[in-house]
Amino acid sequence: MKKFFLKWYPVILAFICLLYSVSLGLLGMTEEARYSAHWPATILLFAIAIRQRRTT
Template identity: 70%
Template structure:
């Protein structure tokens, strides 16, 4: 079970992190911090794009 959890996190860390950033952005928006919510809304896409680039670099070596 422990190996499964470690493998799951190592494969899906970027998606999990992006999801939590999205939740953070939505929470800020619901609390009325609209400017901050718009700023943090871009984090999820940036994290996913960087993770794709890093993963491609790993497989090309």
Template identity: 75%
Template sequence: MKLFIFTWYPVILAFICMLYSITLGILGREQEALYSAHWPGTILLFAIAIRQRRTT
């Protein structure tokens, strides 16, 4: 379980952020939803960049 979470934590975190953005949009808070809609992509891009820099 620990290996799974360590491997997939960026995807899990991005999915939670996406659900947060969708929830804000459903509740009618469109500005906040648009702002937080960029978080999942940013999280995934940083995860890719960090993993490419690892030497192990």
């Protein structure tokens, strides 16, 4: 289970941020939803960049 989370934590975190953004949009807070909608892509891009820079 630990290996699973160590490998997939960026995807899980991005999915949680996506759900947060969608819930804000459904509650009528469109500006906040639009702001937080960029978080999942940023998290995934940083995860890719960090994994490419690892030497091990």
